[in-house]
Amino acid sequence: MNRTFTMIKPDAVGNGHIGAILEKINASGFNIVAMKLTKLSKSDAEKFYQVHSERSFYGDLVNYMTEGPIVAAILQKTNAVDDFRVLIGATNPAEAAEGTIRKLFATSISANAVHGSDSDENAKIESNFFFKNDERF
Ligand code: CMP
Secondary structure, three states, X not given: OEEEEEEEOHHHHHOOOHHHHHHXXXXXXXXXXXXXXXXXXXXXXXXXXXXXOOOOOHHHHHHHHOOOOEEEEEXXXXXXXXXXXXXXXXXXXXXXXXXXXXXXXXXXXXXXXXXXXXXXXXXXXXXXXXXXXXXXX
16 A cells, blocks of 8 residues: 545635545545645745745745645555546646546646645655654554
């Protein structure tokens, strides 16, 4: 079993899609091993997306991610990182495949409904960012 980390982003939470997204996640064989509804401060969002700090969209991304509540969760499944990225679809919802979470629920490349870790290493780092190495998970 492997793990990945996800956030349901402010657009999807605000548009009432938490339930539908979690249903798709479960139906695709992922177990939710930790989950919380929370809100990012500006410094939380800056740290979480530090890797993008040189990108032109960094400021907009930080502002957007602090606009409203998010759901943070750790998901478990064989091949979790890659399978979850298939389930969510391309970063830009205009390019996301039919049936993917971003195709169904995202509104733009910034407001793209969900985050998914891009490697096992980042899945651990991102999970610990929200769940602080909590041994219960
Ligand atoms: P996410 O998977 O959370 O990781 C970085 C985020 O930056 C990405 O989803 C997008 O929501 C956001 N983003 C905003 N603009 C761009 C862009 N032009 N290219 C890539 N990512 C972008």
